[in-house]
Amino acid sequence: MKWDVQVQNKSLIHRLSKHKIRQRKNRLSTVGSAALLLLLIVILTGCNNNPFASENAAADQGAGKFRITATTGMIADAARQVGGEHVYVTGLMGPGVDPHMYKASQGDIRKLDEADLVLYNGLHLEGSMTNIMEKMSRTRNVAAVTASIPASELRQSEENASEHDPHIWFDVRLWMQCVEQIRDSLIAADPDHAQDYQANAAAYLAELKQLDEDVREQIASIPQQSRVLVTAHDAFGYYGDAYNIEVRGLQGISTASEYGSRDVSELRDMLVERSIKAVFVESSVPARSMEAIIAGAAQQGHMVNIGGELYSDALGEQGSDAGDYIGMVRHNTDTIVKALR
């Protein structure tokens, strides 16, 4: 294309006086280029009159309250329960968001900057955010809710003892330790309302204890033989350990690690052999991988259902039955028990 123009130029130059044209063209385009660049800068920068000065409406809502910013919905829910009326809690990751893959938006900076206390899960759940949180904790009130859980109670990875499974909220008892951590961090950061925080936490912990017993009882009602939870992503490890149900996942802990073809066939064979009735999909992981397994089992003459959607890395929509932590655990347990029993 460019050559075309140049070739045409050449013939033109032969026909008309050479130098005048070339000079004029050069000057014209230099001036033009500079002018265009300038114009772009003016258009694009000029129309904004320092928007950073305007106040964010969301920030005003929490005026006068102790502001907490939490990464996951589970943590935000616990902070709301413990903080009660004294706190204004903002969650960064909405319903159905996979914390491993979370992408920050510009507004998150303000939420984190203005928070009086930042709560995050830790154990590398938040991916690259974890390092930032650790660095922020040098100068500000930032706490990992899993910090006080002893390493012996965490699930280690097979290959590497220093790496732990971050999905602790599936074991309600471990989550209770996180709630205690949230309570302690909150009291340390805002000692004025220590008594209320103590009382709120005690009430919530009692609810969680009841929840833990209920889940244990419900899962125990599934016959031992078919007590296998097959999910797309290996997040339910703590759930399996705590409530005595075998957990088989297709992917690794990370939603990004790929599954091997042998995994698929092994899992399919297990489903057929033990005649497991259902497998589960998760709210934050696409269902496709599970559908492949079901198709595989069907070819061998064993019908497997999709047992329903489980919530793994995020809560449900606010207001739905899985919109808070207790609701999420109950939803998951009900779904599992109904499908497998």
Add this chain to the structure above:
Amino acid sequence: MSSDFWIMLTAALMSACCGLLGCFLILRKMALIGDAISHAVLPGIAIAFLLSGGRDSMAMMIGATALGLIAVFLIQWLQSSGIQSDASIGIIFTALFAIGVILVSLNARNIDLDLDCVLFGEIAYVQWDTWMMSGMDMGPRSVWMLGFALLVILTLLGLFYKQFKITAFDPAMAAACGIPVMVFHYLLMGMVSMTSVASFESVGAILVVGMLVIPAATAYLLTDRLGRMLIYSVIVGIVSSIVGYYTAYVLNASIGGSIVTVAGILFIITFLLSPRHGILFRKLQHLKLNKTSLDHDMK
């Protein structure tokens, strides 16, 4: 200092580095090398994880830098041996990425070891990732890292501007002039690799890949002279960074995504309106040419 300032400064430094190097990459038809590096570093991460036994960011960075260099040198080597540049980029980065996927699936299946988590940073967080030296807060680490990268690039380009220029345009002529062409190719690739990895770590992948290509391509439409192209490219990069950040603020969106989008919009505007290669101007010129030759023929 406010977060806004640090984020825009980081973005501007990164855009300047990428803008300068991008010009040479465009001229050498290797613009997508940034994307290649962003994938090719995976085995480096996996090996660093195996050796260090953890997700320590320093070890990850060293692993990524090593693999980044290996990748660009392999690409350069294939290209110098006569493989087309796009094919050599494609071969090396897919092969290295595939090796990385195998290493991760063999050794770290139950560990969250993907590039997004362990290497790629997020520009929204740069102001909290400060560099502490003997208890003193020295400001964001990424500003230091990218500032240093920019300094190295400016020094090397300043010292060897002529050599880089001739090797980029016409390697054969450069060789005839007695310039060690391969040395400058590898030098450029080394700079690209270091800058990319440092930028990935501070601001994330999409931003770096975009800024290596788009501002340079925009500048290429505005001028035919390398000196001006470099300057325009840096200006376009910096303007995109600042305007992109404002856009992210207004939309409450991802900062990296907004900056690249703004750069893309700038490119399209330039593509339509550029006085030299813009579509509109070319159309006009075409019409004018037709008219003059018609007039001429009629005479």
